[in-house]
Amino acid sequence: MTEIVEIYKAYNGTGYYCLMFIAALLYLWFTEEDKHLRLLLVIVPTVIQALFFIPYFYMAYNMLDEGTYYRILWLLPMTLVIAYSATRAIGTHTRVGVAAVAVILAISGTYSYVGATFSVAENAYHLPDELIELCDMVRPEEGKERIWAAFPPKLVHYVRQYTSEIMMPFGRDSMVDTWKRLDNPLYDEYMRPVMRADELAIQATEYNCHYCIIDKEKELEGDLSGEGFELFGETEHFLVYRNKSVPFAEDI
Amino acid sequence: MVTSIIALTVILIAIPYCIGLLPAAFIEPERRIPTIVYVMGFIFSIAIFELITVPVIVVKGDGFPLVVGLYLGVECFFAAAGLIVYNFKAHRLKAQGAPVKKEKREYTKDEMILWIFVAALVLFQMIMYVCMASFDGDDAYYVVEALLSNETDTLYRIKPYTGLTTGMDLRHALASEPIWIAFIARVTGIHSTVVAHSVIGLFLIPLVYFVYYNCGLLLFGREKKSLPIFLIFVNVLYIFGNVSIYTSATFLVTRTWQGKSMLANLVIMSVIWLLLAIYGVDREEEDRPELGYWITLFMISIGAAFCSTSSVFLIAMLIGMYGLIMAIVKKDVQIALRLMITCVPLVAYGAMYLLI
Numbered sequence: 001m002t003e004i005v006e007i008y009k010a011y012n013g014t015g016y017y018c019l020m021f022i023a024a025l026l027y028l029w030f031t032e033e034d035k036h037l038r039l040l041l042v043i044v045p046t047v048i049q050a051l052f053f054i055p056y057f058y059m060a061y062n063m064l065d066e067g068t069y070y071r072i073l074w075l076l077p078m079t080l081v082i083a084y085s086a087t088r089a090i091g092t093h094t095r096v097g098v099a100a101v102a103v104i105l106a107i108s109g110t111y112s113y114v115g116a117t118f119s120v121a122e123n124a125y126h127l128p129d130e131l132i133e134l135c136d137m138v139r140p141e142e143g144k145e146r147i148w149a150a151f152p153p154k155l156v157h158y159v160r161q162y163t164s165e166i167m168m169p170f171g172r173d174s175m176v177d178t179w180k181r182l183d184n185p186l187y188d189e190y191m192r193p194v195m196r197a198d199e200l201a202i203q204a205t206e207y208n209c210h211y212c213i214i215d216k217e218k219e220l221e222g223d224l225s226g227e228g229f230e231l232f233g234e235t236e237h238f239l240v241y242r243n244k245s246v247p248f249a250e251d252i
Numbered sequence: 253m254v255t256s257i258i259a260l261t262v263i264l265i266a267i268p269y270c271i272g273l274l275p276a277a278f279i280e281p282e283r284r285i286p287t288i289v290y291v292m293g294f295i296f297s298i299a300i301f302e303l304i305t306v307p308v309i310v311v312k313g314d315g316f317p318l319v320v321g322l323y324l325g326v327e328c329f330f331a332a333a334g335l336i337v338y339n340f341k342a343h344r345l346k347a348q349g350a351p352v353k354k355e356k357r358e359y360t361k362d363e364m365i366l367w368i369f370v371a372a373l374v375l376f377q378m379i380m381y382v383c384m385a386s387f388d389g390d391d392a393y394y395v396v397e398a399l400l401s402n403e404t405d406t407l408y409r410i411k412p413y414t415g416l417t418t419g420m421d422l423r424h425a426l427a428s429e430p431i432w433i434a435f436i437a438r439v440t441g442i443h444s445t446v447v448a449h450s451v452i453g454l455f456l457i458p459l460v461y462f463v464y465y466n467c468g469l470l471l472f473g474r475e476k477k478s479l480p481i482f483l484i485f486v487n488v489l490y491i492f493g494n495v496s497i498y499t500s501a502t503f504l505v506t507r508t509w510q511g512k513s514m515l516a517n518l519v520i521m522s523v524i525w526l527l528l529a530i531y532g533v534d535r536e537e538e539d540r541p542e543l544g545y546w547i548t549l550f551m552i553s554i555g556a557a558f559c560s561t562s563s564v565f566l567i568a569m570l571i572g573m574y575g576l577i578m579a580i581v582k583k584d585v586q587i588a589l590r591l592m593i594t595c596v597p598l599v600a601y602g603a604m605y606l607l608i
Contacts, residue, residue, distance in 0.1 A: 010496055010498065011496055011498045011499065012495060012496065013495035013496025013497075013498070013499070014495050014496070015492075015493075015495025015496070017489070017493065017495060017499070034532075036531060036532045036533060037471065037528075037532060039531075039577075039578060039581055039582070040524075040527060040528055040531060040532055040574075040578075043577065043581060044573065044574050044577045044578065047573070047577050048573055051573070064562075064565050064606075065561075065562045065565070068562055070498040071516075071562060071566055072566075072569075073498070074500050074515070074516045074520055074566070075520060075566065075569065075570045075573075077521070077524050078500075079464075079486055079489045079490070079493070079500070079501070080464070080467055080486070080521070080524065082485070082489060083464075083482050083483075083485035083486045083489060084471055084482060086485050087472075087478050087481045087482040087485060090481070094362060094366075094477060094481065095362075097481075098366075098481055098484060101485060102484065102485070102488050105485060105488045105489055105492060106488055106491075106492045108492075109488075109489070109492030109493055109494070109495055110492060110493075110494045110495045111491070111492055111494065112490070112491055112492065112493060112494035112501065112502070112505040112506075113380050113384055113491075113494075113505070115494070117386050117387045117388065117506060118384050118385070118386055118387075118506075119384070119385050119387075120383065120384060120385070121382070121383055121384060121385040121449075121450075122385070124443075124446045124449070124450040125443065125445045125446055125449060125450075126385035126386075126445070126449035126450065127385075127445070146415065156392070156413075157387075157389060157391065157392040158392075160392070160396045160399070160412060160413070160415065161391060161392070161395045161396055161399065161445045162445065163399075163403075164396070164399055164400050164403045164404060164410075164415065165403075166415070167414060167415030167416070168413070168414050168415065169414070170413075170414070171392065171411075171412075171413025171414045172389060172392040172393070172413050173411075173413045173414075174413075176389075
């Protein structure tokens with residue numbers, strides 16, 4: 001039961017929409033005269049909400065899809081019921097009513113377009129410009145074989161959204177702690193506070209990487225140039241090294 | 253650019269609209285308005301896509317060109333069928349002496365202002381969708397899967413994270429939404445990631461509000477002023493609905509292009525709209541045609557898995573719970589039985605899901 005309450009609280013987050021939904025249900029319970037709407041918008045959602053808190057229902061759901069129990073709350077027409085009851089509640093006081101309710105709803109919620117996940121789009125791909133610059137630098141010419149490149153973990157989500165012609169020795173599947181992942185020494189090397197040039201070179205060659213992209217801010221012990229790599233190019237925040245030990249498919 | 257816009261207009265507006273005329277021919281004539289026809293057609297279209305794509309994914313790993321050809325052909329067929337059936341029905345109504353043109357609706361100044369607010373709020377969200385980038389880790393799977401299909405013609409046979417080849421993962425493959433993004437990219441010539449992040453939301457965001465508009469029509473009937481007020485509140489709830497990472501509003505704003513967002517905001521709301529359309533009125537008192545709503549509900553069952561595999565049991569639960577509770581309250585077992593019939597495709601998907 002505690003887990004269910006935690007899920008409910010997490011869903012509600014920083015807002016008060018769940019409380020508003022309950023208030024809207026109560027309001028409609030006492031004021032909605034249309035028996036059909038009462039059934040569809042009040043009685044059924046109330047029962048679904050009650051079911052949500054039943055531990056057996058939670059256990060049964062987890063057998064189908066673990067970790068997504070919050071999606072049961074999607075089945076509640078919260079937005080519809082809150083907006084409908086608010087419209088009913090303001091009655092004929094249109095101007096004041098709309099303004100007052102809109103302000104209350106806004107204050108009770110959280111503005112959607114802020115937060116760490118949002119940034120002004122740099123291009124139509126919604127990928128960082130610098131990532132596109134890096135990918136264009138290393139991607140194969142048209143008609144040539146795909147290449148392998150190791151990118152710093154903070155870029156791996158984006159690379160293959162831009163082009164599938166760049167293959168990667170590790171991707172998002174290596175980064176999510178809760179997922180079972182295969183050991184990837186190259187990824188582990190990238191994650192070290194201080195990367196070692198010799199170990200990086202060995203692992204990059206082991207994974208047949210034609211290129212290694214290094215974050216300029218990251219400390220690198222040793223010199224990749226002495227490990228069979230050459231500086232191929234750079235962008236504002238990254239260095240691109242070509243691994244001379246791994247030839248391109250066309251050159252074999 | 254012009255060709256891409258024309259292609260987008262044809263495959264995302266014209267064809268779904270014409271297809272929507274097919275179920276719309278079987279509802280009340282006064283309800284055959286563009287928002288209802290378009291929502292019905294869109295649901296029909298994604299159901300067709302799911303029906304065509306999943307078998308191709310299973311039997312032909314490099315079958316993306318086949319999906320594109322088949323889907324275009326079938327869509328055109330149903331669009332033509334929609335036009336023919338709708339016109340046939342309209343002619344028959346005309347022959348029966350029904351009024352051809354609807355009365356022109358007069359708007360008061362207050363109503364006009366309210367509707368301008370509604371339009372501005374929806375437009376604001378569309379602009380933000382294009383101008384603001386939202387990072388979501390799942391894009392490394394879903395958007396890349398769309399890009400892979402478009403660039404390599406393969407269907408779920410390459411690991412999106414790295415690029416290595418892999419066996420088919422049917423649990424993910426049941427949800428064909430990324431392939432639909434790839435289809436749009438192929439037909440329009442726009443990069444799949446651009447389609448996902450800068451194009452598709454321009455259609456999906458208004459579509460979600462069309463569903464709410466359709467609900468509002470049923471809730472407020474002739475109360476002209478209430479409908480735009482209701483829609484303003486819905487908009488505010490979405491614009492300020494990012495209270496946690498789990499809400500449907502957050503999904504619409506931060507992952508507009510993903511199937512999960514379509515499930516939370518479009519498919520689930522469409523089911524509720526259809527239930528309102530079917531059971532929100534006095535059925536005993538009116539002998540009204542409602543077959544079109546039932547067809548659409550059935551198509552939702554077929555297309556549910558398009559968005560996400562979890563939508564199979566979520567939609568089944570939603571329809572099942574509504575059916576059961578309404579049957580108990582109204583003491584009418586037929587309600588539950590009829591709704592259960594619409595769930596047959598969901599049961600089939602569920603069996604596949606559990607057996608894999």
